[in-house]
Structures are given as C-alpha cells and as structure tokens.
Amino acid sequence: MNKKTLLLTLVLLLSFIQFGYSPFEEGMFPLSELHKLDLKKAGLKIDQNEIYNPNGTSLVDALVNVGGCTGSFISNEGLIITNHHCAFSAVQQASTPEHDYLNNGFVANLHEQEIEAKGLTCRITDSYEDVSDKVLGAVADISDPSSRIKLINDVMKNVAAEAEQKDPSIQAEVSEMFIGKTYVLFRYKTIQDVRLVYVPNRQIGEFGGETDNWVWPRHTGDFSFMRAYVSPDGKPAKYSKSNVPYRPKKFLKVNAEGTNEEDFVFILGYPGRTFRHRPAQFIEYQQKFVLPYTSDLFEFQNNIMESAGKKNKITELKLATRIKRNANVLKNYRGKLQGLKGIDLITQKQQEDAALAQFINGDVEEKAKYGNLMSDIDNLYKLINGDAKRDLWLNQIYSSSNLLVVSKNINMFKNALTAQPAAQKQAFFDQNAARLKQILSNAYENYETEVDNKILKRMLTDAAAFSPNQKINAVNKITAKASSNESAIENYINSSFEISRLKDPEYVLNNLLKSPKNLNEYNDGLMLFERDIAQQLTELKTEKDRRDGLLNKLMGDYVSIKEKFLKKDFIPDANSTLRLTYGYVRGYWPADATYMKPYTTIKGILEKGSSGNPDFNYPSQIKNLWEAKDFGAFVKKDLNDVPVSFLYNMDTTGGNSGSPIMNASGELVGVNFDRAYGATINDYAWNESYSRSIGVDIRYVLWVASKIDKADFLLKEIGIKMSTKN
Structure with a gap:
C-alpha cells in the first residue's frame, strides 16, 4: 500500500470513528423523514432543526424549484443560483443573432438591465401534509382497477383543490410517495416573474459539451444567476417593470473557502423520478424497450437538427434547447443501459423477487393475502411488453x-x-x-x-x-x-x-x-x-x-x-418533491487501478483545450489568468489552483440540477449539476462504490464572476469576504 492510499484509508477510518459512522444506505429523504436521521453523527455542525423547522425559518425556506431544476436564494434581494443548463432555454429565447447571450453570456450590472427569463417560474415549498388515509380510504372497497385509479386521481385533485380554496395564495399538489400506498399534500408558493442576472460564456457554462457530459473528470462552470420579482405589495405577479425583488424568508450564506476531501456535505433539492422499489419486470422493460428506443430516436433527431442548424444562426439558436435536452437524455439513457448490464440488475432483482415469493409462500397469512402477487405482476408486464x-x-x-x-x-x-x-x-x-x-x-x-x-x-x-x-x-x-x-x-x-x-x-x-x-x-x-x-x-x-x-x-x-x-x-422514490441527501467529498475507483480524485482545476481546462476538440474551447482570459497565477482569494492551496468541479457520494438524480451543496455549517460551497457515468443508474439502484455526483465548486463560480466577467457586484451582494484562508 503506497503512502497516498494509506493516508486515504486512515482518513476514512478516522472519520468513521469520529462520527460513529457506519456505511449509510441510499437516501433521498423527504422532509417527513428527517427526524429519523442523526446528522450530527454524520458530521453536521448546526442544529438539525436549522435544516427543516416546520414551526420556524430554516434552510428549506431558501430552496426553489425553477424550470424543473433546483435553485437557492443567496441574498435578501431574491438572487438565485442554479445551473447554466437550467437557464439555457430562457437564455436561448432571449438571444438573437445580434445579441447572442447563449454563446457570449450575459451580465446585468443593474436591476434595470436584468432580462425576463421567459418560461421560468420559482416554486417554493410552503408546507406538506400526509393525506394517505383520505386518498386510500376512498378506494378501500373498490376492486375494479380502472375505477380505483380514476377515484384515486379524482381524490388527489379534490384534496389539492380544497387546499387552494382555503388559501388562495398557494398552489397545492398531492404527490404519490409510494405508488398505491402513501400520498402527501404539498402546498407551494409560485413566483411568476424571474429574470436573468448573470450567465457565463457558453464555453465556460457548457465546457466539455457532450464529450464530457455524464463524465468525470469535469471542468464545467455549470452555473447561472437569476432573480425573483414580485409586485410592490409582495405578492406573486407576472413580469412587470414595476415589480420589485422578492425578499425570501431565508437565503443561504455563501462560503468562498469551499471544501476539502472527506468534508461532510448535504444537498436540498427536488430530485425528479427514481424507481428503486420496483420488481425485476420493470427493470427489464426499461432495459429492453424504453432506454434503447428513446436514446436511438433522440440521436437521430439531433443529427437532423444539428445539420439544419449549421445552415444559419437563427436556426441554430432556435433548435439549441431541444438539441441540448435530447443529448442529455440519450447519453444518460446509454449510461443507464451500460450500468444496468454492468451490474446485471435484472438478475439481482429476480433473485430478490424469488426470495420475496418464498417468504410469502412460507407464511400462511401472507400467502392468503399476497399469494398471487408475484404472478399477477409477471402477467401484467407480459401485456405491457407486448x-x-x-x-x-x-x-x-x-x-x-x-x-x-x-x-x-x-x-x-x-x-x-x-x-x-x-x-x-x-x-x-x-x-x-x-x-x-x-x-x-x-x-x-x-x-x-x-x-x-x-x-x-x-x-x-x-x-x-x-x-x-x-x-x-x-x-x-x-x-x-x-x-x-x-x-x-x-x-x-x-x-x-x-x-x-x-x-x-x-x-x-x-x-x-x-x-x-x-x-x-x-x-x-x-x-x-x-x-x-x-x-x-x-x-x-x-x-x-x-x-x-x-x-x-x-x-x-x-x-x-x-x-x-x-x-x-423504505425511503420513498423521488417524485420531484423536496428531499435531503448527505455524504462526503470523496473520489472513487470506477475501474481496476483507476482512482478518480475528487477535485479538478483550471489546469485541466487548459489540458483539454489542447486536444483540438471544439467542445474544449475556452475563453482566452482563462489561460492568461492561470499563467499569471491570478487566483485571488479562490485558490485551493494544496492544489495551487482554483478548483473547478468536485465529487461527492450523495444520492442525486434529475431535478437535483442546481441544488445547493452545503457544508457542515449549512453554507453553500457548490452547485450540483451532474453524475459520473456509472451513476446514471441511480434512478434504479444506488451504491456508494460507484454512485458519485458532480458539482461546480463555489470558488470557480466566484473566480469566473470576478476575474472573467467583472461581476463583482454579485460578490458584494452575496457578502463574500475576500479571505485567502483555505
């Protein structure tokens, strides 16, 4: 064992001893489940109630769902940080051949210069309530499947409508946490006026393009800033010049010192959909039909659109968002296919289901209630596959x-x-x-x-x-x-x-x-x-x-x-409702004799840029600043460079894009934007050995904002102390 490996092993061992830590299981924990966690033992330094407090203000109040992604308030003037790709469609719509914000970036030095982010709204979770008894009670005596699902959907809509009648200021939605088992009413506040504040050059915000998408090491500055606006009386309103910046109940403090390897970190966000509590037949349907069909179709569509876009600039801008979304899905789906086959998840699920069937048949009471369950599932999927x-x-x-x-x-x-x-x-x-x-x-x-x-x-x-x-x-x-x-x-x-x-x-x-x-x-x-x-x-x-x-x-x-x-x-599968996941800044071994370190740096941008691949083009200022070692307060001293992206073993999926990565003190230290290729199967299975998520380091965000785009007004607004301590 070499010194570096020995040191890493000792660090891990000490962290386990210090925190009383044993390897934790997967977890995108709903707000209702947080009381079951002991985050202090894991490394949290603040009181756990400061994360979520139903009777007061907490970090949860700084979270927003914006355009299907997650964002967070980072100032008392409604400033939001999220991903570059989450703002992409709004930037595309604001762009013209004369004002190509999509490729050149955009900086609004004053509120008056901020641009409407068309199509984007901010949704804030106000409260939640378990309504499973009300929903399932309505179908307790219904055996016909069609009537049952129709009544469930009707009750869900009615419960949401009643909540909105009681409080017209909210939007209500009943979410199915466990299919056919648990249902929760969520109350949301929706801000309709969202504006673009700062979006970096596309060569920064999308550095690496599809070559690097879902791949580590990453060097992508996947961040953007927006601002939420409301009417002068503080109520949500559509875009108007008379609107004023929204003042959130809570905003996150930004810590410009970032993280170090093995630091405790956690994420709050709105992960989209996972399917971990499904039988083998569901995984087989995904692997055999959904994933290959969709990825092949999207590849064909993108080839057609990219060819059309080369003919003129207007067409290129018009199709940019659709191409980007397709490309993201098709590479994700092909990663899932590779991952599912790599761990042979179908066989694993078949073995689990066989053990479950044996358990059912070995108990008289369970067999009476569930004896036909596994065969009924199999017969249903034969119809679905057909x-x-x-x-x-x-x-x-x-x-x-x-x-x-x-x-x-x-x-x-x-x-x-x-x-x-x-x-x-x-x-x-x-x-x-x-x-x-x-x-x-x-x-x-x-x-x-x-x-x-x-x-x-x-x-x-x-x-x-x-x-x-x-x-x-x-x-x-x-x-x-x-x-x-x-x-x-x-x-x-x-x-x-x-x-x-x-x-x-x-x-x-x-x-x-x-x-x-x-x-x-x-x-x-x-x-x-x-x-x-x-x-x-x-x-x-x-x-x-x-x-x-x-x-x-x-x-x-x-x-x-x-x-x-x-x-x-079980922890309910993700369903776009607010969740917490926690873990550590940590590298991993994706293959034999291949260790992936948890940080990348600006040096890596220059190295990739010399490959000749246009996906790795970058603004010339980056090289000039790096050669001059002009890192300011954002250098990570043990790397002698500015960290760009970093890895952590948290449980994330689609919808977690833009989620704030917070340290043990609840301060923002990065923005989540991706997973490693092997972790694309997180929707179906999570494992600490291969599940790694990727975030842009806050030090790179601030370095680019200050050194490249001269957006020091943003640093001032979010209260950055220009300390050189690391």
Whole structure:
C-alpha cells in the first residue's frame, strides 16, 4: 500500500470513528423523514432543526424549484443560483443573432438591465401534509382497477383543490410517495416573474459539451444567476417593470473557502423520478424497450437538427434547447443501459423477487393475502411488453413533430367549438382563441420545416414496421394499399407538407384563427393524421386505465410485503418533491487501478483545450489568468489552483440540477449539476462504490464572476469576504 492510499484509508477510518459512522444506505429523504436521521453523527455542525423547522425559518425556506431544476436564494434581494443548463432555454429565447447571450453570456450590472427569463417560474415549498388515509380510504372497497385509479386521481385533485380554496395564495399538489400506498399534500408558493442576472460564456457554462457530459473528470462552470420579482405589495405577479425583488424568508450564506476531501456535505433539492422499489419486470422493460428506443430516436433527431442548424444562426439558436435536452437524455439513457448490464440488475432483482415469493409462500397469512402477487405482476408486464413498441411510439410522436402539436391543439379547439350551442360559439371562440394562439406560438418557436419533415418520416417508417398487434392506425391508412411502405410514406410526407398551411405561423395565427368560420372550413392531411392518432389513444385509454389501476394496487402491495420481509421501512422514490441527501467529498475507483480524485482545476481546462476538440474551447482570459497565477482569494492551496468541479457520494438524480451543496455549517460551497457515468443508474439502484455526483465548486463560480466577467457586484451582494484562508 503506497503512502497516498494509506493516508486515504486512515482518513476514512478516522472519520468513521469520529462520527460513529457506519456505511449509510441510499437516501433521498423527504422532509417527513428527517427526524429519523442523526446528522450530527454524520458530521453536521448546526442544529438539525436549522435544516427543516416546520414551526420556524430554516434552510428549506431558501430552496426553489425553477424550470424543473433546483435553485437557492443567496441574498435578501431574491438572487438565485442554479445551473447554466437550467437557464439555457430562457437564455436561448432571449438571444438573437445580434445579441447572442447563449454563446457570449450575459451580465446585468443593474436591476434595470436584468432580462425576463421567459418560461421560468420559482416554486417554493410552503408546507406538506400526509393525506394517505383520505386518498386510500376512498378506494378501500373498490376492486375494479380502472375505477380505483380514476377515484384515486379524482381524490388527489379534490384534496389539492380544497387546499387552494382555503388559501388562495398557494398552489397545492398531492404527490404519490409510494405508488398505491402513501400520498402527501404539498402546498407551494409560485413566483411568476424571474429574470436573468448573470450567465457565463457558453464555453465556460457548457465546457466539455457532450464529450464530457455524464463524465468525470469535469471542468464545467455549470452555473447561472437569476432573480425573483414580485409586485410592490409582495405578492406573486407576472413580469412587470414595476415589480420589485422578492425578499425570501431565508437565503443561504455563501462560503468562498469551499471544501476539502472527506468534508461532510448535504444537498436540498427536488430530485425528479427514481424507481428503486420496483420488481425485476420493470427493470427489464426499461432495459429492453424504453432506454434503447428513446436514446436511438433522440440521436437521430439531433443529427437532423444539428445539420439544419449549421445552415444559419437563427436556426441554430432556435433548435439549441431541444438539441441540448435530447443529448442529455440519450447519453444518460446509454449510461443507464451500460450500468444496468454492468451490474446485471435484472438478475439481482429476480433473485430478490424469488426470495420475496418464498417468504410469502412460507407464511400462511401472507400467502392468503399476497399469494398471487408475484404472478399477477409477471402477467401484467407480459401485456405491457407486448405493446411496448406501439406505446413508446405514441408517447414520442407529439414531441417529435411540432406540426402535429399544432394540429392536435387546433383539432381539440375545433372539437370544443363544435360542441358549443350555436348561440355560444362566437363567445367561446373569443374567450379561448388568445390562449390557443399562445400555445401555438410556443410550438412554432423551435419549428423548422425540414426538421419536422425528416423526423416525422422516421416516425412513420418505424411504425410501418410494427407487428400487426401493435399497429398504428394512422400509419396503416398511409401504407395499406401501397406496394412499398417507403414510397408511400415519402409521398405522404412530401404532399402533406407541401399542401399544409400549418407550417406558416403567420397564416395560422392571423387568418385561420381570425374567426370560427375560417377555422371550421380548414382541414388538411396533417390534421386528419393527428385525428386518427388521437382516436387510437382514446380507444386504448380504457385498457391503459385498467393496467394503471392494477399496477397501482400491485406496487403498493409489493412495497408493503417487501418492507415486512426485509424488516425495514423504505425511503420513498423521488417524485420531484423536496428531499435531503448527505455524504462526503470523496473520489472513487470506477475501474481496476483507476482512482478518480475528487477535485479538478483550471489546469485541466487548459489540458483539454489542447486536444483540438471544439467542445474544449475556452475563453482566452482563462489561460492568461492561470499563467499569471491570478487566483485571488479562490485558490485551493494544496492544489495551487482554483478548483473547478468536485465529487461527492450523495444520492442525486434529475431535478437535483442546481441544488445547493452545503457544508457542515449549512453554507453553500457548490452547485450540483451532474453524475459520473456509472451513476446514471441511480434512478434504479444506488451504491456508494460507484454512485458519485458532480458539482461546480463555489470558488470557480466566484473566480469566473470576478476575474472573467467583472461581476463583482454579485460578490458584494452575496457578502463574500475576500479571505485567502483555505
């Protein structure tokens, strides 16, 4: 054992002894579960109530859900820090060829210069309440799966509506914590006016591009700053120049000294979805169908969009957000595929399920209640697998074609208009046309005829090859009498796009939607095609509802009996509700003889930049400052450099993007943005040996803000003390 390895081993051993620590299990802990933790033993220095205190102000009050990501308030003037990629769509919408904020970055030195972050809102968790008894009590005597799931959904909506009636200032939502088992009412405050304050150059905020995405070592400055605004009376309001910065109940203190290896850290955030309490059949469905189909489709879409974007700047900007989202998902899904196969999770789950079945059959009472559980799950998934290609296609068709989204919304509006009494048609049209125009305008924002044409052709070609029991009726109408599917689809696409006037936003918004008469008289092949898809979805809904209802009951029973079998309570899967996870700044061994250190530095940016890969281009100021050793107060002395990104063994997933990484004193020391490639399977399984998350170090954030973009006003606002202590 060399000295470095011995030192690391001793550090780990001492930390275990100091904290009375034993290797902890996975955990994205809901607020309701925090009282079960002893974070003091793990290394927390503040009182645990300072993290979450339902009777007072705590760190939780500084957290926001922004654009599907997490953010945190870091000043008393509503300043929010989150990821660069979380602000990406808003920056893209604000950009033009003349003001290319997406690539060049943006700095607002004054409040008046801040730009509206279109499409983004801030949602703050106000309180929560377990309503499982109310939801499940309503279906206690319901055995029909379709009726059961419908009633559960209705009760969830009604409980949320009642909460909003009692307090009109909140938005309420009932979240299913354990499928078919536990339900919690969350009350949220929503701030509607969010503005861009500071976004770094894309070569910083997206350094490494898709080459480095989901990969360690990372050198990405994935951060951005926004600000929340409210009306002068302090109430949420839509964007207005008269609005004022929001004053949060709590904001996080930023600690410019950052972290050291093996420091205790924790995250509060809104992780999206995990599926760890599911049987082997669910994992097999993901591995065999969902992951490969989606990643292959998104790769094709991106190739088409990137090719179109090379032709002119406007198209490039228009498609940038969609390309980025697709690229992120496809690489994540391929990482999941590699990880699932690497640890052979299907076999692991099959062994667990076999042991569970043996436990059930070995107990008379449990067998009477759960004796058919495992076979019922297996039979249900045989049905799901049998329709997998068709169902996945139907799930993706609208997100694949903007014109089908346009067709869908126009068809729905026409149907609703037709259903109105003659005397009320005009009034209905006048009341709802503006909203429809806004929906269609959003659909047209990233529409390109060539892209839509080629992607829709791919979708139709895929569907034409499905087996008869998975047929897509709308596609069959196109290919039924043709000698060649390929030529039939080619002719249909060409003629439909040539004839359709839906590809002209000006015509649709200002002519077609000018009157009920204009709307009723218009139709074309794309609208008829969409109508056939909608009809098939309606026909399939009854069976889908039956399966969903059955799955809800089976999964509730599966978790209940498995908890009894293992003699433990599970942590609910992530579901976009506020969670805490904790751990340590720590490297790992992804492969034999390969140790990954927990910090990267600016030096690594320069090294990657010499590769010739355009993903590793960076602003020239970075090299000039590094060569001059101009690190200011943000140097990590044992590295003699500014740390850029760092690793930790916390349990995170999608939605944790932008989550504040806090130290033992509850101070912000970084911003979470990614996971290592081996940890992409965190949605299905977590293990301390390979699950590592990645954050941008606060020292790099502050160094870039101060040295590169001269945004010292931000450092002043967040109260940075320019100490050189490390």
